[in-house]
Amino acid sequence: MLVFILRRLFNAAFVMLAVAFLAFAIFRVAGDPVEMMANEQMTQADRDALRERMGLNDPMLVQYGRFVANAASGDFGMSWRNGQEVLGLIGERFPATMELVLVATFLSLAIGLPLGVLTAIGRGRWYAEALQLVSIIGVSLPSFVVGILLILVFSVTLGIAPAFGRGEVVDWGWWSTGFLTHSGRAALLLPSIALALYQITLVMRLVRAEMLEVMRSDFVKFARARGVPRHRIWFLHALRNCLMPVITMTAMNVGSLIAFALITETVFQWPGMGLLFIQAVTFLDFPVMSAYLVIISFIFVALNTAVDIAYAVIDPRLRETK
Amino acid sequence: MTDPATQPQVNLPADAILPSDGPDGRIARWRKSDLWYSFTRNPSAILGTLVLLLLVLAAFAAPLYVPQNPYDPGQLDLLNAEIPPIWHSDGMWPFLLGTDTQGRDMLSAILYGSRISIVIGFASVALSLAIGLMFGLFAGYFGGFTDTVLMRLGDILLSIPTILVAILVSAVARQALPANLREIGAAGVLVLAITLAAWVQYARTVRAQTAVERKREYIATARLLKVPARRVMFHHILPNTLTPVFVAATLNFGMAILTEATLSFLGIGMPPSQPSLGTLIRLGNDFLFSGIWWVVVFPVIQLSLLVVSVNLVGDWLRDALNPKLR
Numbered sequence: 001m002l003v004f005i006l007r008r009l010f011n012a013a014f015v016m017l018a019v020a021f022l023a024f025a026i027f028r029v030a031g032d033p034v035e036m037m038a039n040e041q042m043t044q045a046d047r048d049a050l051r052e053r054m055g056l057n058d059p060m061l062v063q064y065g066r067f068v069a070n071a072a073s074g075d076f077g078m079s080w081r082n083g084q085e086v087l088g089l090i091g092e093r094f095p096a097t098m099e100l101v102l103v104a105t106f107l108s109l110a111i112g113l114p115l116g117v118l119t120a121i122g123r124g125r126w127y128a129e130a131l132q133l134v135s136i137i138g139v140s141l142p143s144f145v146v147g148i149l150l151i152l153v154f155s156v157t158l159g160i161a162p163a164f165g166r167g168e169v170v171d172w173g174w175w176s177t178g179f180l181t182h183s184g185r186a187a188l189l190l191p192s193i194a195l196a197l198y199q200i201t202l203v204m205r206l207v208r209a210e211m212l213e214v215m216r217s218d219f220v221k222f223a224r225a226r227g228v229p230r231h232r233i234w235f236l237h238a239l240r241n242c243l244m245p246v247i248t249m250t251a252m253n254v255g256s257l258i259a260f261a262l263i264t265e266t267v268f269q270w271p272g273m274g275l276l277f278i279q280a281v282t283f284l285d286f287p288v289m290s291a292y293l294v295i296i297s298f299i300f301v302a303l304n305t306a307v308d309i310a311y312a313v314i315d316p317r318l319r320e321t322k
Numbered sequence: 323m324t325d326p327a328t329q330p331q332v333n334l335p336a337d338a339i340l341p342s343d344g345p346d347g348r349i350a351r352w353r354k355s356d357l358w359y360s361f362t363r364n365p366s367a368i369l370g371t372l373v374l375l376l377l378v379l380a381a382f383a384a385p386l387y388v389p390q391n392p393y394d395p396g397q398l399d400l401l402n403a404e405i406p407p408i409w410h411s412d413g414m415w416p417f418l419l420g421t422d423t424q425g426r427d428m429l430s431a432i433l434y435g436s437r438i439s440i441v442i443g444f445a446s447v448a449l450s451l452a453i454g455l456m457f458g459l460f461a462g463y464f465g466g467f468t469d470t471v472l473m474r475l476g477d478i479l480l481s482i483p484t485i486l487v488a489i490l491v492s493a494v495a496r497q498a499l500p501a502n503l504r505e506i507g508a509a510g511v512l513v514l515a516i517t518l519a520a521w522v523q524y525a526r527t528v529r530a531q532t533a534v535e536r537k538r539e540y541i542a543t544a545r546l547l548k549v550p551a552r553r554v555m556f557h558h559i560l561p562n563t564l565t566p567v568f569v570a571a572t573l574n575f576g577m578a579i580l581t582e583a584t585l586s587f588l589g590i591g592m593p594p595s596q597p598s599l600g601t602l603i604r605l606g607n608d609f610l611f612s613g614i615w616w617v618v619v620f621p622v623i624q625l626s627l628l629v630v631s632v633n634l635v636g637d638w639l640r641d642a643l644n645p646k647l648r
Contacts, residue, residue: 011477014474015477015478015481018478019478019481019482022478022482022490026490026494133366136366136630136633136634136637137626137630139633140576140580140626140629140630140632140633141626141629141630142580142583142584142587142625142629144583144584144587144603145603145622145625145626148603148607148610148618148622149622151610152610152615152618152619156610156611156615163610163611255483256483259483259485259486260483260485262485262588263485263584263587263588266587266588267607278588278589281489281493281588281590282589282590284493284497289490289493293482293486293490296482296483296486297481297482297486300481300482300483301481304481
């Protein structure tokens with residue numbers, strides 16, 4: 001058991017080192033950082049001094065080691081665009097993205113689960129087939145298209161929901177929340193739906209597939225033979241057995257939701273990490289880009305590793321493999 | 323079902339090679355197949371195929387019939403800017419779907435844009451297939467060190483969300499290109515970015531299948547007969563791994579078109595001088611609140627139709643080729 005956990009942790013650490021190398025390599029491709037930071041009045045001697053101070057004359061491996069050490073202690077350097085500390089910039093934006101992702105995750109379960117059950121138990125009926133078709137459309141529509149359509153309908157035409165920004169926020173320690181004000185909640189509405197739609201269809205399709213499988217199993221047949229009411233079979237017996245994969249997928253997908261939020265954030269001008277990243281990409285602000293890459297991958301890898309370990313704790317069969 | 327590879331290569335009737343309607347011709351055989359049967363029973367697959375064919379034809383034949391070449395600035399006239407669609411009272415012939423703020427005909431721009439989207443989607447699926455098949459075959463066949471290295475590389479790529487991989491590759495590759503090549507190279511950069519994000523999936527599928535096939539008796543026989551490794555891999559194993567890959571490729575064609583559109587929408591894809599559907603949506607998005615809805619709604623509809631039809635076909639293929647569901 002301990003060996004399994006250690007091996008998973010070692011794997012995760014290896015992957016993070018590799019991601020850090022990618023993030024580090026981005027700087028190399030980007031060109032000479034001294035040229036980017038220097039202003040016109042700097043003499044060649046000043047530039048050389050800056051180069052030496054930044055450690056750019058050291059061997060590559062030393063520079064990489066320093067990058068990893070700094071990143072591990074949360075130091076990603078200064079933004080090339082406005083000279084602010086990168087970690088501070090990202091930390092400021094972190095709550096906005098997380099609140100969006102949390103609401104989207106909640107929506108995906110609150111809407112996806114019942115719809116999944118409905119399409120499974122109504123298989124062959126017109127409404128289930130219609131929902132199934134709609135779900136293909138939901139998977140096919142890119143999230144920026146969903147966002148634009150939502151804005152067109154609810155902001156431009158009906159004028160009932162704000163189309164950009166985060167509304168009023170309340171500071172709560174270092175966390176800023178939009179949950180506590182009316183405008184903050186209204187602003188969350190459209191972006192969270194746009195972000196959640198894909199996830200809703202995923203949950204729905206997964207629940208449907210699992211339900212169809214479980215409904216064929218012996219214990220459901222037995223429950224039916226005992227005369228258990230149908231809705232009890234659906235929601236207490238069958239659905240409960242579908243929840244494990246749904247929870248796993250939801251936990252693992254939080255990482256990709258955070259990444260995909262960057263598209264939603266661009267459409268709705270939502271002041272989160274993703275918008276910061278996209279602006280960094282357009283302005284070629286490489287410290288912000290690589291910090292974002294490292295942080296997102298860390299969340300991603302940490303979630304996957306946690307799910308794997310949790311599974312091994314729950315299900316001993318998984319410890320044997322590999 | 324007979325394996326085509328085991329059939330004798332000589333003395334075949336001519337219609338076995340050339341498509342014809344003879345009793346043993348390819349078309350006749352195809353029409354007797356399970357795949358064709360399930361296709362005719364699946365209305366959404368038929369609809370998807372028809373719409374897809376129509377869109378592809380319309381896009382590639384566009385230069386023959388659209389009123390202007392949207393990439394030629396000389397054909398744009400600012401006097402024609404912001405004309406609404408033809409059914410609107412201010413609509414004007416020949417601008418069926420209206421014009422944008424530059425006087426660009428939306429229908430022409432959308433059809434040319436679809437052409438770019440389709441070509442980029444197709445090229446990136448083809449390239450990632452080639453890379454994925456190659457890596458998967460080598461890793462699965464040789465195992466050991468090659469396997470570890472290739473699959474670890476895949477693990478690392480999979481531990482970064484695909485959209486991030488694509489954005490980073492696209493941003494960095496554009497930066498690495500000399501400034502005068504950036505506009506021309508944009509399509510190539512996009513293909514590269516989408517490919518790097520997508521090949522891992524094929525490699526993993528093929529590797530798993532190869533590792534299984536490698537232990538089969540016909541492979542052992544081939545190796546005893548001293549058939550070279552390359553031939554064993556490509557002629558004996560590869561055909562047996564293709565079914566799941568084929569399904570994944572169809573679905574990924576839709577994904578590739580979406581990724582291209584997303585990158586272009588974010589401003590790191592096709593430039594405004596050669597707009598793809600994503601670029602058109604990005605340009606139109608700035609005018610959401612100014613009442614000229616047609617510059618964004620029509621590209622959105624076209625993109626959605628394209629991807630939905632690909633996914634309808636892909637969904638059907640996945641179910642039809644899944645032996646568990648037979």
